[in-house]
Amino acid sequence: MPKVLVLGSGPNVLGQGAEFDKAGAAALAALHAAGYETIVVNSNPATVMTDTASADRVYIEPVTRQFVSQIIRQEMPDAILATFGGQTALNLVMELANDGLLAELHVQMLGTPLNAIEQTEDRELFYNLLRNLNEPVPQATVVEAPAAAATFVQRVGWPVIVRPAYTLGGTGGGIAHNDKALAAFVQNGITLSPTGQVAVERSIDGFREIEIELVRDHADNTAVVATLENVDPVGIHTGDSMVVTPAQTLSHTEATRLREAAIKIIRALAIEGICDVQFAVDPNSDAYYVIEVNPRLGRSAVLAETATGYPVARVAALLAIGRSLAEIPLSPEGAAAPTTAASEPVLDYLVTKLPRWSYQSIGADRRIGTQMKASGEVVAFGRSLEESILKAMRSLTWDTDDEYLTRVAQFDDDTLASHLIHPEDDRLFAMLEAMHRGYSVSEIAELTKIHPYFLERLANIVAMIKAVAEHPGDTETLLAAKRLGLSDRRIGELWSLPTRQIRAVRLAAGIVPHYTVSGTNDGNRFGPPKLYFSTYGEAGQQTPMKKDAVLVIGSGAYQTRQGQEFDYGTVHALNAIHRSGYAAILINCNAQAVSTDRDHSDRLYFEPLTLEDILNVVDAEQPVGVLTQFGGSTAVRFQEALSAAGVPLFDSPLTELPKQSLKEPLKLRGRIPTDPAHVAAAADQIGYPLWISPSKRHFAAHAHFITSAEVLQNFLTGAHLPADQVIRLQPYTDGATYEVFGLKDSTDVYVAGIVEHLWAQNANVDHMLSVFPTNHLSAKQRTALGRVAETDIDQMNVRGVVQVTYIWQRDHFRRLYVQTIGGGSLPFFAKASGIPLVELATRIFLGNTLKELPLPEMTQTKRQTVYVWAPVYSVAKLTQQADDLNVTTYHTGEVMGKAGTFAKAYYKTLAAGNNPFPDHGNILFTVADSDKAQALKLARRFRAIGYQIQATPHTANYFQKHHLPIQRIQNKHAVALSMAPAHNTDGPQAIVYTNDPMDAASIRDTVLIRNVTLVQGIPLFTELDTLGALLNVLESQRFATIPQGAEPEEDEEE
Amino acid sequence: MKRYLILEDGSYFPGTGFGAPVITTGEAVLNSGNGDYTATITDAANFGQIIAFTDPVIGNVGINQEDIQSLLPKIRGVVARNITAAPHSRYAQFNLDDYLKRHKIPGITGVDTAALSRTLLAKGPLKASFMDTADEHAFDQIRALVLPRDQVKQVSTKQPYASPNIGQDILVVDLGVRHALLRELSRRDCNLTIVPYNTDADAILGFAPDAVVFTSGPGNPNDVLPVAETIKQLQGHVPILGIGLGGQLIALANGAKTALTEANHRGGPFPVREIATGSIWQTMQNHSYAIDRASVADTPLIVTHEDIRDHSVAGIRHRQYPVSGVLFYPEADPEPTDATQLIDEFMEMVAVTSHPHGEGVINDA
Known part of the structure; x- marks a missing residue:
């Protein structure tokens, strides 16, 4: 049995996200079905592709040269497949090939040949390729210094587009209109590009932007899967553009011309699989340019798969192992005219994709351009473009709609x-x-x-x-409006009637949507008919399911605080429902989500997540129950309304649910009037220091650190908050918190395990590390916490998964948060503990009791393996916010490290993330007085293995007094802020910083330094124990080199 | 204006009228092309038909000369889910609506074309009518309707004409010729003579062509059997290429049979395999009749191409003579160009077999 290694894409960052998990999981299934032994490497625990069942062997390890090389030597696969791991995997496979490793071990590269990667990533080779094919490219040059770019501009004129080589999502690029901007973009691009190269192109701003997704087999046969038209012209990143398919403004001649060009390119690159070709098409002439070629599966291919039903990922996997297009059957068995992968989809509907920006992803500068800022996207189907646009707009969720x-x-x-x-x-x-x-x-x-x-x-x-x-009240207008795609809510506003009354009028007049199966009306069937979308005034094809159905509400577009980890729960709930003998029906609108892969549901409603659209699906399917627990806050907010509408909810309706279901401080949830005395009273109750944040639900805005009642008073006076402003107070917590994962049925509670979160220091910054089993609790404490949690959960009116977070305060555990919407650390816990919490919870919803379920004992101590979770930040994308002190930082992805010791597992999370620990260079120490002795020992150990030590004045004095040679750094603020660029060898490569928890200024510094290190991609250590653990690993990796006579003495004491 | 498309099976589809406000009858067929509505509307092979487009929007780039396949569109109606004007398209010489009005063709939009195409996929072409009301009288009229069987006569040129050029002498028998074919041949410098469908073998040879092309066209090949007879007489004397209807007639001329297809062969791109090489071509097709594969076995024909979807015959060749036929459009312009190599190969073959000019003069017996 041939063995193939599939590379995952690692942690999500802006521009490279969950779509790779969707594609990778489908590819693994296809390879398995084709008789291959599959091995997968991915460090991202929130993925379905890293579920044990996804492949023959799953390595949750860093997708880096060091670790993947070792896995290759260990597994000796016959082939390696990088198509499904985004840019990360392509870059890595190139390194592995260049190392000679693949040749040495006779590992075949499948799918995308090495020179196809080089020719599409290296701009110079790219231009040559296209010139040889006689395909037009914009006038362009590749430079390694700003001066060369300026010379080029003198020749072609302003503006120009700057594109760094080998980067994601247009990171660091932009359109330059003047010398200053050009110099900045080029310098920035050179820094960010792994090859130090930047392409400068004559700008073709305003051209139409067309993307063609096509596949090719080893016999040179091709099929075009989709032509996507960006409504926003060239100049706006396709990830930030509104996109429609089929293309709408191309004449047939133009479309054919682009099609032929794309085929020529995929053949020249000899790709066996999927390729994406982007064109800029002049609106006023026949001219067009090829602007980008991606020799791999990407976001647009996943969009094409959703829109057309053509299973791009599965086909690409089979093409990579040498199948030809006509040998890949797609239609269900027994179709009159079987559809194969050689058939090109033609649509009788239109699909619109809209980007979903989150406050945190777009930041203060809300302009959109060549650098992608969207955190997710929504997709909507309609039988007219108007309908699909309107459905996409309300898929963004109505909060945003109103906001805009x-x-x-x-x-x-x-x-x-x-x-x-x-x-x-x-x-x-x-x-x-x-x-x-x-x-x-x-x-x-x-x-x-x-x-x-x-x-x-x-x-x-x-x-x-x-x-x-x-025409208020007019039924004919109502039908016309519904056919065009207007929501009940909008019509209600126009007629000054509540939404539910519009629904009543509509139902009375028989104006209800019918559901159409995508991709069947031309006779082609790209798979079983599963994806349904609504439309009005048409017959539809939906028929009742043969068995009882359960409707699962998905979490919609990815947002910065509601990402893939929520979809993970949705997928597992769907699978559990299906396995329990019910029909699993999903409503969701996110094409990137694994849950919207057709393999994971019996029926998929690709519909907006609004009450109207959910109720319509409920009417059509009559499910025996609706499940909202795993749809994040998107789904949970419908509980009350659905319950009021008489829909059978599996989860407890909101009336019984304490509001702790949102991840907020327990005592201070809800709206707090801006009555200073009231706020002060609440603050006293929490105790100082604390964080205060005037925030809207989805826009976690600036939080302020408050050390005393006086500071609070000053803040409230100076902030000029509107009278109805919601204010959140959150305790400042220092040290570790403990999250208990439990299950509850109607009567019993099961405590499954405890995850320790380190450094959860404030409300403003995502916590930094999670560990399982817990690192700092004694067996006695663990038992005590289990009992506390059991009692707590027992008193809550909830069912299913309950996550309760506690902090250890002197002699007892204090409860901080309760979360009942899945997500968060749930995938990490499930992977680390091996307890399928989502499945178990789903079975409780379906009627099982805890007593009937196979529940392992709390597994804390049984396992010898330590699992560490760490967030990953989309660093470069945050640049414009770097100097804002009270910024909300957030992570876009996550990684898991797994090893025999905490130190090694932690080392792996560093390696898998964006900020691997440097193997040499400067370590900057700036520590609180109480930590200085311990810090000195650590600094000495760093010196002994060749690192240089830097220190700020107080720390420097202490170190020098103890004869440690250091470089003195004058002012920590200045240092922190002047560390750019990231590869500056004079600056620190890592920072060790501890503060005095009761000193406000010190804590403000923490936030500042943390933000700056995140932006600069520099590892930061705020806990000396963790640093010590890391040092153990670093020391064990190398030999100390000590001159004669300088052997270390005993530690000197103060 | 509310109008109805009514079908012989008793179903009807309401929509909004556009184009010419006339009542017409015809044969409703679906077309699953994407973006090639101009070519479809002007394809003479669609004579007498009411075209139901699965394409969700038509008219979006207007009508432009480049895509027109015959000067006078002869379809009986257009059925669409959405039509749009294209006032801003630089390609549009006409708006779809105006163009249909000018040619007295009615259209209906806002139709549940998804349900309509399911009906047509399941039942095949149906007699249909555009009406202002959907009453019993209208259905009676449809049921009584006898569809014409002389479509080829109606679309073929009445007189021979020339499209001079400096290359091979190619005679085109016009069963409903598409401009794209003439363009592809002109692009290869062919000196073209286009003759009516009923030109007999003797007259054809009288033009001393290097090769003869029987074009695509409308209707059932069994309605134009005299053309098959002509092909039979020409075989062995001159290389022949048949396209669409022309290809079906080559099959009939050699004893194979044709029958209505089950799968949809109107639109595309549809994948076709060249059996000799295994290559897959994405092709545009437009026919309701297929060559019965089993019936080919006892004939001097071999199957050269097959449709990957239903394994139907997509191309045939004579065992002895340079005679071949295909059931897809090898002429690109502006279709996928995969199959244009077929024309190249045909021209190469013609170059080998044709007599140098001045030799091989045909004597009138």
């Missing part, structure tokens, strides 16, 4: 025009607002460079809104 509508309505005309010219995340809403204010299609086209065809569609929407407003 309110925002653009407040713009004066100049601001609005400026937003049309310089797009921000509110662009779509700004265009609609402009139409309401009487702008013509051609005026908006002029300002936005968006093709008028799309603006005509928006104009149709605006005209319909007007028609609805003018």
Whole structure:
């Protein structure tokens, strides 16, 4: 049996996310079915591809040269497949090939040949390739210094696009209109590019942007899967663009020309699998340019798979192992005219993708451009473009919708025009607002460079809104409005009626949606008919399921605090429902989510997550129960309304649920009026120091550190908060917290295990490390905590998974949070403990009691392996926020390290993340007085293995007094802020910082230093024990080199 | 204006009228192409048909000359889910709506084309009518309707004409020729003579062609059996290429049979395998009749191409003579160009077999 190693993409970062898990999981299943022995490496524990059942052997290890080389030597696979691991895997496989390792061990590279990677990543080779194929590229050059870029610009003129080589999501690139910007982009790009190269291209801003996704087999046969048209023209990253398919503004001749070019390119690159070719097409002439080729599966391929039903990932995997297109059957057995992978999908519907920005992902500078800022995306299907656009807009979730509508309505005309010219995340809403204010299609086209065809569609929407407003109560208008895609809610606003009344009117008039199966109406069947979408005024194809159905509500678009880890729960709940003999039905709108892979549900409703759309699906399917627990806050917020509408909910409805279900401080949840005395009283109750944050639900804004009642008073006076402002107070916690994972049925509680979270120091920064089994608890403490949690959970009116977080305070455990919406550390705990909590919880919802379920004893001590979880930050994307002290930092991904000791597991998380610990260089110490003695010992050990030590004045004095040679650094703020660029060899390569927990200034420094280190990608250590553990690993990796006579003495004591 | 498309099976589909506000009858067929509505509307092979587009939007880039396949569209109606005007498209010489009005073709939009195409996939082509009402009288009229069987006569040129050029002398028998074919041949410098469908073998040889092409066209090949007879007489005297209807007639000429297809062969791209090489070509097709594969066995024909979906015959060749036929459009412009190599190969073959000019003069017997 041939053995193939599949590389995962590691932690999610902006621009490379969960879509790779979706594709990778499907690819592994395809390879397994084809008789291959599969091995997968991925450090991201929130993935389905790292579930034990996903492959023959799963390595949750760093996707790096060091670890993957070792796994290859250990496993001796016949082949390696990098197609499904994004840029990370492509770059790694190139390193492995260049090392000679693959040749030495006769490991074959499948799918994407090495020179295809080089020719598409190295801009110079890329230009040569296209010139040889006679395909047009924009005038361009590759430079390694700003001066060369300036020379190029003198020749071609402004503006120019700067693209760093081998980076993700356009990181560090941009459009330069002047010398200053050019120098900055080029310098930044050179720093970020692993090869130090930057491509400078003549800007073709405003061209239409078209992407073709196509596959090729070893016999040179091809099939085009989808042509995607970016509504936003060139100049806005495709990840931040509104995208539709099929393409709408290409003439047939143009479409054919691009198609032929894409085929020529995939053949020249000899890719056996999937390729994505991006074109810039002049709106005013026949000219076009090839702007980008991705010789691997990416975000757009996953979008194409969802939109067309063509299983891109599965096909790509089979093509990589040498199948030909016609040998890959796709339709269910027994179809009259079987569809194979050679068939090209043609759609009788339209699909719209909208980017979902999160406050944290877009930051203060809300302009969108060549660098991707979206944290997720939504996809909607419709039988007209208008319908799919409107459904996509409400898929963004109505909170955002309101937010944007309110925002653009407040713009004066100049601001609005400026937003049309310089797009921000509110662009779509700004265009609609402009139409309401009487702008013509051609005026908006002029300002936005968006093709008028799309603006005509928006104009149709605006005209319909007007028609609805003018015909209150008219059923015919209502039908027309529903057919165009307007929501009950919007119609209700226009008719000044509550949404539920519109629904009642609609149902009374028989105006209900019917559900169409995607991808069957031309006779082709790219798989069993599973994906349904709603449309009005058409017959539809939905028929009742043969068995009782359970509806699972998904978590929708990925947001910065609600990512893949929530979808993980959805997937496992669906599988458990299916295995329990029910039909598992999912409603979700996120094409990147693994849950929306057709293999994971019996039926998938690709619909917006609004009450209206959920109730419609409930009406159509009549499920025996609806499950919301694993859909994050997106799903949970429907509990009350669904329950009120008489929908059978499996989860306890909100009336019985304490509000602790949101991850908020227990005592201070809910709205706190901005009555200073009231706030002060609440603050006293928590105790100082604490964090205060005026925040909206989804916009965790600036939090402030408050050390005393006086500081609080000053803050409240100076902040000028609106009267209805919600304020959150959160205790400052120092040291470790403990999260207990439990299950509850109607009567019993099961405590499954405890995860320790280290460094959960404040409300503002995601916590830094999780450990399982716990690192700092004695067996006695663990037992005590288990009992405390059991009692706590027993008193809660919840069922299913319950996660309760505690802090150890002197002599007892104090409860901090309760979380009942899955997500968070749940995938980590499930992987580390081996207890399938989601499955067990789902079975409780389906009627099992805890007594009937196979529950392992608390597994803390049985295992000899230590698991460490660490967040990964999208570092470079945060640059513009670096100097903001009170910034909210957040992670976009996560990694897990697994080893026999904490130290080694921790080392792995560093290796797997973006900030591997340097193997030489400067370590900066700036520590609290109480830590100085311990820090000195550690510094000595670093010196002994060749690191240089830097220290800030107080620490420096202490070190020098004890004869440790160091470099004195004057001011820690100045140091922290002037560390750019990241590869500066004079600055620190790692920072050790501890503070005095009762000193406000010291704690503010912590936040500052933490933010700066995150932005700069420098490892930061705030706990000396952890650093000591890491040192053990570093020391064990090398030999001390000591001159004669300088052998270390006994530690000197103060 | 509310209008109805009514079908002989008793079903009807409401929608909004566009194009010419006339009542027409015809044969409803589906077309699953994407973005090639202009070529479909102007393809003479669609004579007399009411085309139900599965493409969710048509009209989005208007109508432009490049894509037109015949000067006077002869379809009986257009059925769509959405039509759009294209006032801003630089390609549009006409708007779809205006173009249909000019050619007196009705259209209906806002139709549940998904359900309609499911009906047509399940039942095959159905008699249909555009009506302003969907009453019993209308259905009676449809049921009484006899569809024409002389479509080829109606679309073929009445007189021979020339499209001069400096290369091989190719005679094109017009069963409903597409401009794309003429362009592809012109691109290869062919000196073209286009003759009516009923030109007999003797007259054809009288033009002394280097090769003869029988074009695509409308209807059932069994309705134009005299053309098959012509092919039979020409075989062995001159290389022949048949496309679509022309290909089906080559099959009939050599004793194979044709029958209505079960799978959809209208639209594309549909994958076709060249059996000799295993290569897959993405092709556009437009036919309701297939060559019965079993019936090929006892003939001098061999199957050269097959449709990957239903393994139906997509190409045939004569064992002895340079005679071949295909059931897809090898002419690109602007279709996928995978299959244009077929024309190249045909021209190479013609170059080998054709007599140098001045030699091989045919004597009138």
